[in-house]
Amino acid sequence: MSTTTEKVKATLGKRYAKEKRFRFYGLASIALSLLFLVILLTDIVGKGLPAFSSTYIKLDVQLDAPTLGVSTDATPEQLRMANYNTAVLNSLNTLLPGVTDRKEKKALKGLVSGDAQYELQRMVMDDPQLIGTTQSVWVLADDDIDVYYKGNIDRTLPEGDRRIKDFQLVWLDKLEAEGRIDSKFNTTFFTRGDSREPEEAGILSALVGSFYTLLVTLSLSFPIGVAAALYLEEFAPKNNFWVDLIEVNINNLAAVPSIVFGLLGLAVFIQLFGLPRSAPLIGGLVLTLMTLPTIIIASRAALRSVPPSIREGALGIGASKTQTVFQNVLPLAMPGILTGTIIGMAHALGETAPLLMIGMIAFIMDVPDSVTSPSTVLPVQIYLWADSPERAFTERTSAAIMVLLTFLVSMNLIAVILRKRFERRW
Amino acid sequence: MMEATLDMTTVAKVNTATSGGREEFSHTISGTIGKPYLDGKDAKFFCRDVNVFYSGDKQAIFDVNMDIGRNEVIAMIGPSGCGKSTFLRCMNRMNDTIEGCRVTGDIRLDGEDIHDKEQDPVLLRARVGMVFQKPNPFPKSIYDNVAYGPRLHGLAANRAELDDIVEQSLTKAGLFKEVKDRLQSPGTGLSGGQQQRLCIARTIAVSPEVILMDEPTSALDPIATATIEELIDELRASFTICIVTHSMQQAARISQRTAYFHMGYLVELNDTKTVFTNPQHQLTENYITGRFG
Amino acid sequence: MSTLGILLTLIVLAAFSYYIGRKRSLALATPMQRGGNNLHSLPSYYGYLVVAWAIIPALLVFVLWSTLEKPLLTSSMMSHIPAEYQDKSADERSLISNRILNLVHNPERLATADPLFKAAAEDYQQMQSLSNIIKTLLVLALAIAGTFIGLRHVKPKTRARNQVERVVQIIMIGCASIAILTTLGIVFSVLFESFRFFGQVPATDFLFGTHWSPQTALRADQAGSSGSFGAIPLFVGTLLISAIALLIAVPLGLMSAIYLSEYASPTLRAYAKPAMEILAGIPTVVYGFFAALTVAPLIRSMGESFGLSVASESALAAGLVMGIMIIPFMSSLSDDVINAVPQAMRDGSYGMGATKSETIKQVIIPAALPGIVGAFLLAASRAIGETMIVVMAAGLAANMTINPLEAVTTVTVQIVTLLTGDQEFDSAKTLAAFALGLSLFVVTLILNVVALHIVRKYREQYD
């Protein structure tokens, strides 16, 4: 046996131990990263799931004319202004009689959401014939009650540490015994805008705001991005100063912090051009500038993967360069370009910071109806709610994140499917 | 016993289109023609029924049997894609590093089965070094390139010993005079021929018993090639060398025996002189007379 | 007419002009004996030519008018307000103009408004509707005139295809140049506002001052009172959080990339890679929420159980979550870089009898080092510019500390805080945000340029 063999053999044990350790570090890194992902997702889902249901209280409301102050033949305007508040109060008083203490009276009223009277208003305005009848109505409970029924208030705690006091618990137990408390799917969350009251807050206006913003982004960044990519990949002269400058700029812009684009939007679009603040139009413009590099880079890669034979074939039968590119190359590159665009749009959908700069951070209750009306977007809504201390808002923030992630996952899935479906080996 | 093995080897029909594509010959490869076996005990390498499969059960080597003698230079020739590299890489288990590659059969180094559980690929590769087609110095200094193996395997007890190994290896590779003043400059800064000699120096620094060379001169100019060929002749004194080459002149110049591979089969293995002057198999003759390949 | 109305009309006009352009070219064509006709180009190109004439000038005027309308109207309005307001300071004038514009956008408040402002607002409204009428007429007139001019160009000899292709080229060049315009826009907007800021606060105070409290510099007599805008604590805070993030992301990202490209089985790779990409696709606001509501309280209570006092908005929490966010970024960049190392290099090392980890540590990583450094710089740039995580999870108070358990604030946090309040645009406070933006832009730009340069050189080396 040669000396080499002996010497090598002597080192082997140590070396294999090192090898094993290194391998373990690698595996552990991946496991740890994915563990973070799992923790993050379970945390969000765990917090957010309860938000998809709301606690309702059944009231028997006497809609009699004297209480409401209107009659069956009132005008819609009169119906709108009628005194539904008292009707709600009366029904609560009948359910839980004998409350005299001022503090308790206030708490009694606070059992149901401020939305209860508007619920009645909607009912009566839909059907004025209800006036004079007594109706059983399920109305939203206050957010504290909701939180209690979701098991997030411990009734064994000392009374002082609870947001729900003993006398309220007595009421709730009574109502529950009468079958007047139920949990239902939270439609409000999907059909309303923002609200100061968590139980009335929804994501519809933010969703629509996101929709308009992305609409602007897509309709600008897609054509511009494709045109720029076509020029750079197919037409641009090589070794030309301007072309090189454009390329350097695109690569750099892809790595510029998003908040800087927000500063640009604020200084140029709002201050200089006087476009309306908080509007999806500006949000879309800023996001366009931000996503353009992504789309251009992806589109160029897609164009580059179309083999030269296709171009040569078309040029060979007498097509002009432009005809070749638009009629033969572009269609083949389209799946790749669309994939890149969808991924760019997914980035835009999740972007928050630059939109804060241009004022899309306002409190928006109404669903925006155009690209110039003040709006917010889903990620900003999440940011705003995350700031609210109420437990019920934390829940809704997580739920809004779940909705956002669902959109992002679907977009990425579409991109993946598109890529798989049209992947071509040349 | 040996003859019996020979008779049992597979009979394969190989269709080969002539260069003009006019006619198709059907050749029969029945075992290996020539002298594939040495006097049993004396073989450095002993290969029986070697089959190699790449992922997807694509077979690249079919039932190869051969012995490789001590301190001999054996050349492997054949048209490209015939499996020369694949076979060469079996001998130090480099095929282990390729995903999905499977080697069967019996390969012994000094009588030890290299696929044995007790065998260690790290040790095996220290004993059976390899030089590649394209010079592949590491992105390190010339010194560190040569010291790489000894350091890994703990072959030098101290710096002085290491310096010694480096100097001797570079000298054996005929490179020391050229680089002794710039041992600390990067190995990638050398010329192609120098880089290849650096890789040879790197390999012999571990004092292996066998050196596998896979077309070591195909990326080099004629002068560098000549230098390397001289070097191989000198190295023969201390090492067993298996060299894959696409140049028949090179095989003729430097080897004692030559193996001709065809589509994964070892068609003929004989004394180099015999192979080039009096080939036994039609396929070998076609190849060396340049009728295809 | 509303913007949408004008655009729709232009689209209808475009369709119409295509139709008649094409038709006219066919009418003018004389059939030739061998089949075909004597038109230079296909009829559709004549159609496109007319469309180009009809739409492009009209669209240009429309865009130009729309962007300039508001600044011009505002300045004209301000020149009409009584003389005593004319010589007020720029700040006050912009305040007045904002108030008037507010009235314009909320006409229901007109009744109760100051008569002076009311008059100005009504004036503005009138001018605005006048401007709108002129704009509509001008754009439509241009479009129609363009159609006629285009039609006169439709002749068999006109090289319609070449002309249309030229127009298409020019449009494409314009689109590609938007990248340059964007950079210029960024540079000028941050530079311009920063200069105004440095007019009020000396640049040295900003760059080297150690006291940051813009809130106290709200009143006019205090504006620029030195010491309030010293950005050093912000820089330190930014570096602290970024350093924590990189300390987590770089080793984890690099090791993950190494494992995935050198060790993992194809199956594991097929699942783990997309899973890591999910981590990269999660919006930063989600990470911010996670950091603020889950990680920060967790760290705090853990610290307290060890008897450490941990701020509720500790740098550690923000940095940790930011690190998680950057892991996939670092790992995918490193993955590219590691895969670019030629297989021959690995073969050389395995052929010498090196183990996998020896090959990785002694050959692959040194070979990939420039690329890894590039990836590190890009990750650092990402960390420094990250906004939402720190806005939600880091503090507002500018503490100068390198203790990760304390709260620090960062450049991006301050930009957001300064610009999301309700203050006037020209105050030193808002301008300070642009000065911070400038420093952020310059630092990330340098990091990006250097990183991209290193990575490109590295790629070329192995191509």
Ligand SMILES: Nc1ncnc2c1ncn2[C@@H]1O[C@H](COP(=O)(O)OP(=O)(O)O)[C@@H](O)[C@H]1O
């Ligand atoms: N890593 C691999 N995976 C799959 N097939 C391979 C691989 N390497 C080589 N082959 C195939 O094995 C056959 C022999 O290849 P090789 O040994 O490289 O031939 P030679 O070196 O004689 O030119 C060829 O058909 C080649 O395509």
Ligand SMILES: [Mg+2]
């Ligand atoms: Mg080969």
